[in-house]
Amino acid sequence: MALLRHASLLRPFIAVARHGNLSAAARELALSQPALTKSVRRLEQQFGVPLFERRARGMTLTASGAALYEHACLIEAQCRVAERAIVALAAGETGRLRLGAGTYWGNAAVPRAIAHLQQAMPGLEVTLEVGVNSVILPKLFAGELDFVMSALPDARTLPPGIERRDFFDIHLRVVAGKHHPLAARRRVTADDLARFPWVLYQHDRDVMDKLRSVVERGGGAPPRIRVETTSLLAVMQLVRSGPYLACLADAFLRAIPEPDLIELRFAPEIWTFRSGALFHTSLEALAPIRTLIEVLSREAAGPPRPRRPRRASAPTDATR
Numbered sequence: 258m259a260l261l262r263h264a265s266l267l268r269p270f271i272a273v274a275r276h277g278n279l280s281a282a283a284r285e286l287a288l289s290q291p292a293l294t295k296s297v298r299r300l301e302q303q304f305g306v307p308l309f310e311r312r313a314r315g316m317t318l319t320a321s322g323a324a325l326y327e328h329a330c331l332i333e334a335q336c337r338v339a340e341r342a343i344v345a346l347a348a349g350e351t352g353r354l355r356l357g358a359g360t361y362w363g364n365a366a367v368p369r370a371i372a373h374l375q376q377a378m379p380g381l382e383v384t385l386e387v388g389v390n391s392v393i394l395p396k397l398f399a400g401e402l403d404f405v406m407s408a409l410p411d412a413r414t415l416p417p418g419i420e421r422r423d424f425f426d427i428h429l430r431v432v433a434g435k436h437h438p439l440a441a442r443r444r445v446t447a448d449d450l451a452r453f454p455w456v457l458y459q460h461d462r463d464v465m466d467k468l469r470s471v472v473e474r475g476g477g478a479p480p481r482i483r484v485e486t487t488s489l490l491a492v493m494q495l496v497r498s499g500p501y502l503a504c505l506a507d508a509f510l511r512a513i514p515e516p517d518l519i520e521l522r523f524a525p526e527i528w529t530f531r532s533g534a535l536f537h538t539s540l541e542a543l544a545p546i547r548t549l550i551e552v553l554s555r556e557a558a559g560p561p562r563p564r565r566p567r568r569a570s571a572p573t574d575a576t577r
Contacts (some may be wrong), residue, residue, distance in 0.1 A: 267329045269296040270308065274326050278315040331370070334400030335418050335539060353382040354545050355403045357396060359532070360458065361427060362406035362553075363387030363409030364489060365512035370552040374545060379547055387489075389461040397535060404536040404546060406553065420541060422550060424533035424557040428507045429464065431521045434497045445523040452484035456503045458492045464504050467528040475525060495519065508532075 267452060272282035273293065283290045301308050308322035318326060326426075358367045371383050386393060387404065392411070396402045398416050412421055431450065439445050439453070449470055457465060469479050484495060495501045497517045504527060510520065534553065540546050 266296050266300040266303075266315070268331055270300055271326065271329050271333060273297055273316060274318055274322065275311065277317065305440060321458040330399065331416055331418065334398065335537070337400045352380075353384065355401070355573035356383060356385045356549075357393035357402040357405040357407070358385060358387050358568055359389065360489060360534070361385070361395075361509040361512065365509060366553060366556045367406055370549055370556065372549050373552050377548065378545060388487075389459045390463070392459065394535070397537075400537070403540055404533055404534065404549060405564050406529045407532065409533050409535070418537055418538050420534075420538050422534040422551070422554075423531055425508075425531075426529050427532045428529045429467070429504045429505050429527040430503050430510065431468075431502055431523045431527065432496060432510070432518050433502050433521055434499070435517050435519050437500060437502075437519075437521075439502075439521055440519055442522060445521045446457075447477030447525075448474045449477075450502060450523065453481075455480045455503050456492050456495050456501045457482045457485045458489060458503065458505075459487055460485055464528065468504055471525050471527055504528075 269282070269286060269288070272285050273279060276282045276285065279290050279293055282291045286293065288296075297309065304321070304325070306321040307319050308325060309316040310319055356367060356371070357363075364387065367385060371385065375381055375383065386396070390407055392400060393405055393407060394410065397405045400420065406424075408427065410420060415421060431445070433439055433453075438553065439449055439454075440448065455465075465480065465482065472478075472480060484491075484501065486492060486495075492503050492505075493515060496503050497515075502521075505518075507520075510518070534550060536546060
């Protein structure tokens, strides 16, 4: 039984599953409640199994309903992506491209690529959302974003219809202000890191989990997160202005050199991950997507890697 035969009934099914009751789903879809009930029952009849358990406080998915819901969301997302692709092709090089990006890509490489893209396609509108993977990848998978540059998840975990392009490895570094007490240390230990407050960017628990594991293996206490912020500018200002520490990508530190920030001499590797592009397969043939991949590939290959951010020199006898 092909799912495409039921495509017109999937949106009502998804709405009821998401809200857990008919009235909220009916409001979202601008349908009457009887019409919505009829759509759900028709889908159940066509599959020959109940998809919901009807309860006094609402409706919950059965095992069969839960299995259908996962696939129905993917189908709906791909239909939305395909519709935008058709509109974009019909309109030539106009329309809207919705991009997502991680910290380095979103604050350095992707804005430059957008500028290049719009020089060639001035009628193209672009939105860019910068965030951590836990924020932007679900939006990509749900069809709310078209193209993402970020840390790449395992290819085996990607849903159907998502393409992956590898670019390069990104390394996380521990950074501090140039006047930080640890700035001139020839060697920073896990115990040293545990003594100071940390700034966490975008509530990125993956980064802190990796950092915590490395510090604890080195015998230090878990890092103390004292500030969480969605602003990268705030992270940098806090690190410049106080005793805070933070983890930032080496690619970002090279792309946007900041003379008031230094990389600490902490030897253990915090986290290295593969980064690159993720996008909907159905958009691969579109000129804006092809151009983005081409421009970002050139940036990734790039000129010779510049020197890493400077470290403070070790104190002399006169400055100790």
